[in-house]
Amino acid sequence: MSDLRTIKITVLRYRPEEEDAPTEQTYEVEFRDDWVVLDALNHIKDHIDGTLSFRWSCRMGVCGSCGMMVNGEPKLTCAAMLRDYYPNEVRVEPLVNFPIVRDLVIDMTDFMDKLKAVKPWIIREEEKPVSEGEYLQTPDQLKDYKQFSQCINCMLCYAACPVYGLEHDFVGPAAIALGHRYNLDSRDEGNQQRQHVIASKEGIWECTYVGECSVVCPKHVDPAEAIQQTKVATTTNRFKSLVMPWGNKK
Amino acid sequence: MNIPKHDVLLIGGGGAGLRAAIAASETYRGADIGVVSKVYPMRSHTVSAEGGTAAVMREDDNLDLHAYDTIKGSDFLGDQDVVEAFVKEAIDEVIQLEHWGCPWSRDEDGRVSVRAFGGMSVKRTLYAADKTGFHMLHALFQTSLKYDAITRYDEWFVTSLLVEDGRVCGVTALNIRSGNIHAIGAKSVIICTGGAGKIFPFTTNAAIKNGDGMALAYRIGCPLKDLEFVQYHPTGLPGTGILMTEASRGEGGHLVNSKGERYLSEYVPGKMELGPRDILSRSFIHEQHQGNVFEGPDGSYVHLDLRHLGEKVIDEKLPFVRELTRNYVGIDPVHEPIPVRPVVHYCMGGVHTDINGATPISGLYAAGEAACVSLNGANRLGSNSLTECLVFGARAGQVAAQHAADTDFADSASMAKMAQDEQKRIETQFFGNNGKERVANIRDDLRKTMEEGAGIFRTEDALKATCDTIRTLKERYENIGIDDHSRVFNTDLVNALELGYMLDVAEGLAHSALLRRESRGSHARSDYEERDDENFLKHSLAYQTDGDPRIEYLPVTLTRWEPEERTY
Numbered sequence: 001m002s003d004l005r006t007i008k009i010t011v012l013r014y015r016p017e018e019e020d021a022p023t024e025q026t027y028e029v030e031f032r033d034d035w036v037v038l039d040a041l042n043h044i045k046d047h048i049d050g051t052l053s054f055r056w057s058c059r060m061g062v063c064g065s066c067g068m069m070v071n072g073e074p075k076l077t078c079a080a081m082l083r084d085y086y087p088n089e090v091r092v093e094p095l096v097n098f099p100i101v102r103d104l105v106i107d108m109t110d111f112m113d114k115l116k117a118v119k120p121w122i123i124r125e126e127e128k129p130v131s132e133g134e135y136l137q138t139p140d141q142l143k144d145y146k147q148f149s150q151c152i153n154c155m156l157c158y159a160a161c162p163v164y165g166l167e168h169d170f171v172g173p174a175a176i177a178l179g180h181r182y183n184l185d186s187r188d189e190g191n192q193q194r195q196h197v198i199a200s201k202e203g204i205w206e207c208t209y210v211g212e213c214s215v216v217c218p219k220h221v222d223p224a225e226a227i228q229q230t231k232v233a234t235t236t237n238r239f240k241s242l243v244m245p246w247g248n249k250k
Numbered sequence: 251m252n253i254p255k256h257d258v259l260l261i262g263g264g265g266a267g268l269r270a271a272i273a274a275s276e277t278y279r280g281a282d283i284g285v286v287s288k289v290y291p292m293r294s295h296t297v298s299a300e301g302g303t304a305a306v307m308r309e310d311d312n313l314d315l316h317a318y319d320t321i322k323g324s325d326f327l328g329d330q331d332v333v334e335a336f337v338k339e340a341i342d343e344v345i346q347l348e349h350w351g352c353p354w355s356r357d358e359d360g361r362v363s364v365r366a367f368g369g370m371s372v373k374r375t376l377y378a379a380d381k382t383g384f385h386m387l388h389a390l391f392q393t394s395l396k397y398d399a400i401t402r403y404d405e406w407f408v409t410s411l412l413v414e415d416g417r418v419c420g421v422t423a424l425n426i427r428s429g430n431i432h433a434i435g436a437k438s439v440i441i442c443t444g445g446a447g448k449i450f451p452f453t454t455n456a457a458i459k460n461g462d463g464m465a466l467a468y469r470i471g472c473p474l475k476d477l478e479f480v481q482y483h484p485t486g487l488p489g490t491g492i493l494m495t496e497a498s499r500g501e502g503g504h505l506v507n508s509k510g511e512r513y514l515s516e517y518v519p520g521k522m523e524l525g526p527r528d529i530l531s532r533s534f535i536h537e538q539h540q541g542n543v544f545e546g547p548d549g550s551y552v553h554l555d556l557r558h559l560g561e562k563v564i565d566e567k568l569p570f571v572r573e574l575t576r577n578y579v580g581i582d583p584v585h586e587p588i589p590v591r592p593v594v595h596y597c598m599g600g601v602h603t604d605i606n607g608a609t610p611i612s613g614l615y616a617a618g619e620a621a622c623v624s625l626n627g628a629n630r631l632g633s634n635s636l637t638e639c640l641v642f643g644a645r646a647g648q649v650a651a652q653h654a655a656d657t658d659f660a661d662s663a664s665m666a667k668m669a670q671d672e673q674k675r676i677e678t679q680f681f682g683n684n685g686k687e688r689v690a691n692i693r694d695d696l697r698k699t700m701e702e703g704a705g706i707f708r709t710e711d712a713l714k715a716t717c718d719t720i721r722t723l724k725e726r727y728e729n730i731g732i733d734d735h736s737r738v739f740n741t742d743l744v745n746a747l748e749l750g751y752m753l754d755v756a757e758g759l760a761h762s763a764l765l766r767r768e769s770r771g772s773h774a775r776s777d778y779e780e781r782d783d784e785n786f787l788k789h790s791l792a793y794q795t796d797g798d799p800r801i802e803y804l805p806v807t808l809t810r811w812e813p814e815e816r817t818y
Contacts, residue, residue, distance in 0.1 A: 017736050034489060034578070046690035050733030050742040055289075057456040060492045060574060062384055063293045079577055101427060102739040108290070112404075120392040122351040134348045136360030142353060149353050149385065153292055178392075185351060 004030045007086050009040050011052060012093040014100050022100065025049075026089075031082045037090060038066050038077040041104075054104035061218060064152035067159070068104050069093040074156035074216050095159040111155055114171050117197050118179030123190025141186040148181035148226055150219040157213035157223055169202040173213035173223030176204060180226040199234045207231075253662050253669075256284035256401065257654035258647070259421065259436035261408050261463055263291030265299075265383070265639035266618025266646075267442030268390040269343075270607075273647030274440075274654075275399040281651050283400045284434060286423055288407040288458065288744070292391045295444050295456040296639065299383020300495035300570060302375035303347075303636040305340035307364055311372045313337045318811060320634060323369040323526050324627025325771035325781065326813035327476065327789070327806055332605050332625050334809060336634075336641050343640035344376055352389040353378050355567075365567075366500040367633045369526040369818075375633040380495050380570040386636060403434070407744055408462065409676065411439065411470050412660070412668055417612035418470070419660035422672040426744060429737025431676065433669035437657040438613050438650035441467060442643065445597035445619040446755045450705075451697035453594040454486055454493040460748040461755035463620040467601045468754055472611045473791035473802070475622035477599035477755070478763035479772045481630055482706055484530035486593030488548035492574055494590055496632040498556055499523035501567050505530070506553045506587065507542040513552075521818040528629040528772040529818065531592035535706055546589060553587035560584075592706060596635065598626040598772065599759070602791055607646025613653065617646040624789060624807075628771020680746055685731035689746050692730070696723055696749075700756055704763050709777045713764040717798070720757050727753055758792035761799045766790060783813050 006028055014022040027048055029040045038056055045052050056066040059078045066077045071091050082090065098106035128135065157173035164170050179198045183191045197203055204227045213223040258274040260267045263285045275283045285291065306316050316337040321328050344362075348354055354362040355377050367375040378385035394400055405426045412420040412433065420435040443463030447455025468474050484505070485494040499505070505523055507513040517533040518525030525533075534552060537543050543550040556564055556571070561584045564572055568583075575581045575588050601616035603609050603623050609616060617623070618639045625638055703716025727750060734742035768782035769775050788803040 015736055016738050045741075046688075050689070051736070053734075053739045053741045055293075057289060057293050057458050058295065058298050059457070059490070060298060061577065062381070062570075063289075063295075063297050063456060065289065065293045105739050112290070115392075116395045119396070121396050122349065122393075128349065130342050130345050130349065134345050134354075134362055137356055138360045139356050139358065141360075142356050146353060149388075150381075151388075152297075152384070153290075153388075182351070185353075187349075187351065 004032065005086060006030050007040070007082055008089040009044070010089060010091045011104065013103055015102060033083055035082045036078050037070055037075070037080040037082060037092060040082060041077065041092065053102050062152060064154035067095055067154040067156050069096060069159065074159035076154060076156070076218050079218060095155060097159050097161070097165045098155070108155060110168065111153070111158060111172070111175070114175040115153070115178065118171065118175045119190060119194050120178045120182060122182065122185065122188050123193055124187070125189055135187045137186050144186070145181045145184035147221055148177045148184065151178055151221050152219055154218065156216045156218065160212040160216040162210055162212070163206050163208055167206060170206040171197060171203045173227070176230065177221055177223040177226040180230055195234070198230055204230045204234070253433045253435055253666050254284070255435035255659050257282045257436070258284070258438045258440065258650045259434060260285040260440050260442055261421065261466070262294065262442035262444060262618070262620065263287035263402070264294030264442060264444055264618065265296035265387055265390060265636060266643035267291070267294070267440070268394050269640050269643030270440050270442060270617055270647035270650070271400050272394055272397060273644040274651040275397050277648045277651035278655055281399060281654065284403060284436065285400060286403040286406045286408055286421065286434065288405060288426070290404045291402070292388055294387060295459055296383045296387040296636070298454070298456060298493065299386070299636055300380045300493060301367065301497035301500065302365060302377035302382045302633045303344055303386065304367065304370065304375050304631070304633040305344045305637060306337060306374055307341070307362065307376065308373065311374050315371055316374060319370050320625070320631055321811050322816055323629055323631040325629055325816055326787065327627030327770060329624035329807040330809040330811055331807050332623055335605060336625050336638065339641045340637045343637065343644060347386060347389060347640065350389050350393040353385050355379060365497060366524060367631070368496050368499065368524050368530070369521070369631040370633070375500065377497060379566070380497050380568045383636060407747065408466060409747060410672055411466050411614070412665055413470050414660045414664065418614040420665055422669045424744070426739055429740055431669050431673040433665040435659050435662065435665050437654035437659060438615060440607070440646050440650050441601055441614070441616040441620050442618045443620045445600070446752065447594050447597070449696060449752045449756045449759070450594040450700050452491050452701070454483055454491050455594070460752045462748065462751045463616065464600055465751035465754040467609065467614065467616065468758060468792070468794045470611060471793065472609050472614060473602045473793050474755070474758045475599055475602035475624070475789050475791050476627070476762070477597070477759040477792055478766050478790060479598035479628050480594060480704065480759070481527055481596040481598060481772050482531035482592040483595035484527055484534060484592050485554050485590040487579060488546055488551045488589055488591050490578055491593045492578055493595070494554055494571055494588055495568070498554060498568055498571055501563060502559055503554055503556045506555050507537050508544045508552070509542055513537050513542060518818040525818050526629055526631060531706055532774060534592050544589065549591065551589040551591045554590045555587040556583045557585065557587065596630055598622070598628065598630055599762070606649040607642050608649055613657070615646045615650045617642040628773060680730065680732050680743055681735045683729070683731070685729040687726045687730045689730065689732065689742070689749050692723055692726055693749055693752065696720070696752060696756055704760055707774050707776050708763055709775065710764065713760060716760045717764060720753065720760055724753050724757070754794065758794070758799050762790045762792050762801055765801050787813060
């Protein structure tokens with residue numbers, strides 16, 4: 001298991017103070033069988049070239065920091081085993097569809113703004129005092145939204161989404177899925193407040209249902225399904241409001 | 251000269267920091283809150299917590315029982331007034347989080363579920379499958395987005411606390427993206443930067459956990475309390491240190507040695523796999539000495555066997571364990587036992603605070619793992635730490651906001667000047683001296699000596715050697731050189747600054763351990779095997795000096811529970 005093999009890693013470099021456009025750099029790294037791409041990047045940083053910059057933290061696939069393009073696919077580099085690429089070269093680039101700040105670090109401001117725009121918090125007309133205890137929620141009610149609550153905000157789905165690549169106003173897979181997560185939560189009453197973002201032109205209707213977001217999600221969230229469910233619900237509500245002009249309450 | 255200013259400034263945006271930020275903004279109308287975090291808050295290490303959050307929720311439980319379990323777990327070093335406040339406020343805090351959308355696992359009747367945990371005498375650990383920390387952190391972060399009073403400084407790294415007339419009045423922080431150092435003024439500053447597991451080589455902790463906030467406080471004369479107490483979690487994956495949650499045992503998993511025995515019957519017969527972490531981790535070492543462990547490329551290990559739980563329970567209650575073992579060791583726990591060994595997990599010690607999170611320095615507060623409010627004493631019980639973030643995050647936020655209401659900002663011009671000086675200091679130290687020492691080499695040597703001297707079992711000689719090595723490493727640090735002299739997103743510089751923090755915390759830790767000549771909780775001295783209440787029923791306080799740290803002591807607060815022998 002500790003037999004060392006050597007793999008070539010080509011990394012996109014961009015240092016805005018030194019160069020006008022990205023370049024690339026290749027390193028040779030001896031790796032252990034259980035190493036992930038992130039381990040190789042850390043080896044480079046620690047022992048070969050301290051100028052290489054990238055984000056990482058937990059190294060166990062839950063903090064969402066280390067998403068990058070690995071051989072053209074959006075991946076968590078802490079979950080991409082080097083042995084799966086060997087003996088081929090590995091090419092590491094920053095997530096596409098985002099501006100590059102430096103090397104493998106992207107600018108995630110747009111995602112953070114979109115996350116906030118869908119109001120990802122419990123909205124209620126009246127808050128129940130804490131002293132009255134928890135809201136009851138059955139396991140079935142939990143199941144309704146549970147998978148959409150697993151998003152780690154790694155943004156791989158934005159890198160995979162052809163629509164976001166072309167149209168940056170698109171609210172995008174993760175943010176829509178999170179808004180949908182709250183809409184489906186039995187404790188929440190904020191559906192109407194989220195509609196103007198989620199069901200807007202820049203919301204679900206931009207999605208052409210390519211479904212790549214759901215393919216690349218490392219946590220098996222299905223944003224494409226969230227978007228599809230919302231489209232159906234929105235359409236149904238629209239027709240309901242047409243045939244029942246006095247309101248569309250359930 | 252205009253600089254940003256906030257009534258209350260958080261350093262760290264994890265569980266404790268976000269809870270404190272929300273509490274502070276709710277304490278008085280118009281309170282202006284800042285959150286400085288070196289990572290986007292949802293990346294904070296709270297995200298990795300798995301098993302659950304303790305609170306008294308059921309009819310078969312009561313506050314005194316939770317308090318007693320915690321105090322006994324702490325080997326009687328927890329302050330009992332703190333523990334009593336904690337168990338009482340825990341209940342409202344976990345319900346508050348439920349109201350904020352945390353997807354707690356539920357019973358059929360819709361109530362939040364509770365599970366068994368180590369050292370807890372009844373089921374009282376709420377959970378969200380085995381991603382409790384992840385869900386708590388995201389619920390807190392997403393909820394915090396609705397508070398307009400909270401301004402975030404994402405990917406800003408605090409390099410020093412600003413002090414004027416003996417009180418903390420703000421921070422200097424590196425905007426990682428621009429490379430500039432700025433002053434941020436504050437009437438109250440709360441340190442919520444988590445622990446320092448990364449000063450050890452083999453840890454469940456994320457890369458970001460380098461004791462930053464502890465060192466910031468230490469450097470301005472605030473003592474660090476009970477630093478010698480470092481918890482080894484008994485079940486980490488060999489090599490990577492990835493945590494296999496205690497909930498695996500709470501749900502009925504077994505620990506089995508190489509002879510196929512559930513060896514804990516020798517050590518904690520009354521609790522078996524649900525014994526406290528310190529005792530379970532030591533049991534592993536005893537088994538290792540007897541040759542009852544497996545040997546692999548990453549050292550010795552035993553088996554965590556979940557097979558008898560069945561696929562349905564594993565998928566429902568422990569899905570993350572299955573995901574992690576499949577991804578990282580190619581093992582499916584439904585069909586195979588998981589290799590595990592003890593791994594550094596948690597710092598019981600930290601910034602010395604009172605029951606409200608206030609430090610001895612005016613304007614400075616701390617909460618969460620970075621703090622030592624003296625809840626956990628010599629050994630923390632699993633699932634008390636997430637609750638601690640909530641209870642003492644909220645307390646610190648409230649008290650810091652009250653303090654801010656009666657305080658003025660320090661002079662902006664003088665703070666801006668301090669930031670300029672700080673920028674010069676950092677540029678001179680890291681860009682100007684052409685040093686030859688690499689960050690990674692000093693860091694590796696530090697981790698090695700910490701494991702050798704301050705590991706699961708400690709001795710006078712090994713600790714002295716570690717103290718000496720740390721002193722040498724601090725000298726080498728003066729001669730550090732970094733490859734990257736640019737400004738934009740210079741993580742080489744951030745790592746170098748973090749290493750400085752790590753060395754300070756390690757120094758305080760090793761010296762506190764050297765002087766505690768007894769065995770208590772996680773601090774096991776092979777040369778002083780007994781607990782010594784006569785001499786050491788007290789907290790240690792490490793103060794930084796120009797030479798070795800000065801260690802003072804503080805009595806433990808006892809209310810209703812007399813220290814007794816700790817057996818399970």
